[in-house]
Amino acid sequence: MDVEIIHQIRERASKQHKTIVFPEARDKRVLRAASYLVEKNICDIKLLGNREEIISNDQKEGRGIAKDLSSYFVDESENKNHLVNHLYKRRKHKGISRKEAETKLEDPLYLGATLVATGRADGCVAGSIATTGDVIRAAIPSIGLRKGNETVSSTFLMALKNQPALTYADCGVVPYPDAEQLADIAIESARTHQLLTQETPKVAMLSFSTKGSAKHERTELVVNATNIIKHKKPDLLVDGELQFDAAFIPEVAQRKAPDSPIAGNANVFIFPNIDAGNIAYKITERLAGASATGPILQGLAEPMMDLSRGCSWQDIVNAACVAILKGG
Structure with missing residues (x-):
């Protein structure tokens, strides 16, 4: 690995004071990456998932990382109406109802993307569990494409x-x-x-x-x-x-x-x-x-990064740092 280019990306990202949301907090690699990002003061984080269940499972495996990160889990009812309204307004021309928008936001990928789209996070990193297609299908309705671009x-x-x-x-x-x-x-x-x-x-x-x-x-x-x-x-x-x-x-x-x-x-x-x-x-x-650092998703109006399902926790850290720079 060219340690220098990765070091430079991480160093520049740490100066941006951004917030990254992780929809797949039940993945132990995500928890390890999130812990590193907080410990090194690279960025603030938001974690999506069942806090109690994730902390319990993490403790059973003898790590205790999730407990240390307990304050970073997002209350999914927080600003729920605003998030539902955002998704509904963006997709009502496609025939989506407000109830359907609310149901979509039960999916952590959609919720993470919508937190970015509404300014409650600066970027989203997912794909350690979900497929690339799932990540993109959540990003396009919530975030949309960059002006002048028609391709993700x-x-x-x-x-x-x-x-x-x-x-x-x-x-x-x-x-x-x-x-x-x-x-x-x-x-x-x-x-x-x-x-x-x-x-x-x-x-x-x-x-x-x-x-x-x-x-x-x-x-x-x-x-x-x-x-x-x-x-x-x-x-x-x-x-x-x-x-x-x-x-x-x-x-x-x-x-x-x-x-x-x-x-x-x-x-x-x-x-x-x-x-x-x-x-x-x-x-x-x-x-x-x-x-190889990637796949780095591009063409979206705001950063939502995809991961390989075989990624390491270090890859997740790097994806978060890329999201920070792409949103800067």
Whole structure:
């Protein structure tokens, strides 16, 4: 793991004085992460779940963490009418009744998302138990999408030894994006990269072709997406279509794409589909020894972070810190 980039993210997050809500407090990894966040004064926390049951189970397992965190559990009846009204007003055009909104908020994921949407928390971290789909389905009705964006996607921050961190997208949410979706993914990924690394994003739109070396409907999709990005964000450094070697290795870029503004120096890599993205990040982990932080959800109006169900408590800490920076 590139300890330095993770340390920097945690250090910057600790200066923001934010509050993060955890809907899955019954998970012992969440409790351990929450304890660390409080102990290190990184952020304030809100825990969702049955306080007495969670404390009892935690004590039976001989830890006692939940008891120490007992004051951080949220009374689910607190401001209930306001939360129900928020969700109802946002979804009544979809035919939801006020009673149905109230029922939705019995789900900790919806409650956590709505606490963020109404300003009672600055970010939400979930997914150690729930699936990515469940997390997103709670986030969109409650929080909604960022203005100008129509796509929820995800990135992985890839920390490698002896070189700056890279961003890969989309590796976990949108299986086969069209050109508009691919453009949204790239724009949001550039924003995420800059927020987390404080470096200027240089975005490579990846394909099996470089600058017309192959003609196919899949390469045309990448070219179209690149043109959409340039229209929406003319100041963003982006180019495509590029093969990975032309995007990453300056010597190869000189031969394949000598006029590219980012070729050979890209730090944000946008894959044409989830197959390529997911395979690439796992190969980079296993063969290059990279540490992957993510999936980092992006495209929402407020931060709601997803976790891998195989995550460690340290991963949960990192997700909370990312949520803090994305909400700052």
